[in-house]
Amino acid sequence: MEFITGVKPTDTKEISDILAQETAGCVKMNGFIHTIRHMGEIAFVVLRKREGLVQCVYEEGVTEAGLKELKEGMTVEVEGILHEEERAPQGFEVRLTKIIILTSPKEGAILPLPISKWKMKTSLETKLNYRPISLRNIRERAIFKIQEGIIRGFRDFLYSQGFTEIRTPKIVAGNAEGGANVFKLEYFGSKAFLAQSPQFYKQTMVGVYDRVFEAAPVFRAEKHNTTRHLNEYTSMDFEMGYIDGFEDIMAMETQMLTFVFAFLKEQYAKELKLLEVTLPDTARIPAVRFDEAKVLVSEKYNRKIKNPYDLEPEEEVLIGKYFKEEYQSDFVFVTHYPSKKRPFYAMDDPTDPKFTLSFDLLFKGMEITTGGQRIHDYDAQVAKMMARGMNPEEFANFLMIHKHGMPPHGGLGIGLERLTMKLLDEQNVRETTMFPRDLSRLEP
């Protein structure tokens, strides 16, 4: 009988193993051949490893292997002698003594993109068509390491604040956010939808754990083909009970963002440097009422207010610009959205029910968060449904929580890909989506 125990020590090294010791002596490592640069007597064989690139030096007569046999896209295991080398990517190079080819790409295959170039200088369309390959570029893959850092920081912060992580179903019977932008599917003869948000479930789970979060895919069948819409994206949601008002939610988000950016600075410094990212300051984020924000930008930028109850994307951009210019802030909370523009579960402002106790967070002029206080009272929730022509009986499962008691609560949803996009100053949300889904793109 064979027994499996833990991971066995390996004699192949990662970059961090080498940097943690003296860079001298023999070393064994594996990796992709990222590029080969012929320099006359010698050649640089650059290996791509998960932590970065490693410069290896091939020398005829010294290295046991034929240089002609090597090609980009192979994976290899190499042996060699470590040398300090300031000009190499990691501050060291490996003078190769041996190369073993592990795997080879298809005979004659030609790379569709110059992935070993620093900047690929190709269209977004081409990058997306060849996403499995374009992500092998060092800068492209750094984008999604930073995205990993954001989601890790989000979770770690919320755990520290007493939140519980939940998993809510993506195949649902009802349509939480209203509207027609919902994907339908056949479910064993019943009609089902893909969840537009975990809204009902996260409110439900506040009744169980007081504070909950989820970071998971959501689906919107929106027919927009813009630089900021996706049909599937990652929503980072949290919801919390026993709030004194929706300001508590904005405060939690502010502190979460501060934590996330500090976490990135500490854990993802390499990627931040690689992409030349400047982390924003979130020590204090201005908050302005929706109606006041409209007036402020209308006055400063001499722009007519067309619809007092809606915010156009251009107005969002100008509000962002205004608070950057006047308060040096990349972020601004816009509060008290009109009731008409918010879903039926949003709590109206008791001092003026035309508005809600809700907010959006704009980052560099783009909405990255929608949040607010929710109705907790059964009769109030039923009344708001009725006023909107909805049938409360269809929402019996959701209303179960109001019926049996809910604390004052609220929460928010953050678009992970949009937050990443604005942090990296990208112009299209597809740049910061691993495998985007849009009107015309279902593959790869």
Add this chain to the structure above:
Amino acid sequence: MEFITGVKPTDTKEISDILAQETAGCVKMNGFIHTIRHMGEIAFVVLRKREGLVQCVYEEGVTEAGLKELKEGMTVEVEGILHEEERAPQGFEVRLTKIIILTSPKEGAILPLPISKWKMKTSLETKLNYRPISLRNIRERAIFKIQEGIIRGFRDFLYSQGFTEIRTPKIVAGNAEGGANVFKLEYFGSKAFLAQSPQFYKQTMVGVYDRVFEAAPVFRAEKHNTTRHLNEYTSMDFEMGYIDGFEDIMAMETQMLTFVFAFLKEQYAKELKLLEVTLPDTARIPAVRFDEAKVLVSEKYNRKIKNPYDLEPEEEVLIGKYFKEEYQSDFVFVTHYPSKKRPFYAMDDPTDPKFTLSFDLLFKGMEITTGGQRIHDYDAQVAKMMARGMNPEEFANFLMIHKHGMPPHGGLGIGLERLTMKLLDEQNVRETTMFPRDLSRLEP
């Protein structure tokens, strides 16, 4: 202009705040009224908070509030004097001076389940029908805290081993696992599917980061109505490059499980105790070939082998029993599954291509993991597709990675709900699924 900074200090305390200080003096806290027990002169008002129950003592004349106004399901803010009290759930009680009602359930609403009972003693069907309420039971919610611990441990371990977290699309054009058990949806006039697994994408991302993982929902349109199948579940997947063989994947899983159980012991001791969970030993997990396992149980339990190329659920149970009896192990790896029963991306055993370099992990007689080495060579992958009557052109996006080079690699998928089910010795996977989806259940 108002500015939002971080979370403001609050004067209401959580259980851990109180346990961290001396249990004396005044205290303010909020919570759900979980139950009220009348004891003559006094009454116990038990508050449900996220960390547990708190016994509060109501005394006529001392507490400013009418006891008759209070009812279960209300949320309240209370003030009182802390006293040590061994018999109380947390070792202290609060002698109430003041109660403020924050919110109330619907007038006259009657709880559908006795959620304040230690064990609700009700059918699974009823618990699921009233899931938003039944989860408020202390034992029910402890199940999903442990589940949170499993997924946290899974992630934390993999981060420590150099894995990158990925997010792959759930709306897909192709059908990775083959078969008919796939949900279809309309996607702007195109036919699309819900992902049965992140298989193609996780292999793709090995070409980018060497080691990747994802813990996310997957969808199976299986028409099974069993105690172990769900139509939507959480799959914990990892995939790793530069492996020497599929044993490396089993070793990584073994060490991950050891880490997860140690993490639970450290961070979720309260919930483990509450549910009387005994953590299994994973220091060494036996591994047995598929064909040998069949012979072993056939001989020991006097059972005829019906089909040498398939494993019936009953056989899985007996293999589990065998290794528990003979090796005192709750886990067993069954290796070298027949090629027929494995998907087209599985690598065949070069010494006997009727079998694959793959495995399942059984936990207490139930499959919780499927994994194995994958084909990395382009020609080999195309040949296996052709041998199965598949058209490689339909898989051009997947084959792109083989075409441009892949390291030797493999990985696995673990069903989170099943792992939780077996750990807690539950008899039905729906017990350990927050909001299960099955043939007849699409709500709540």
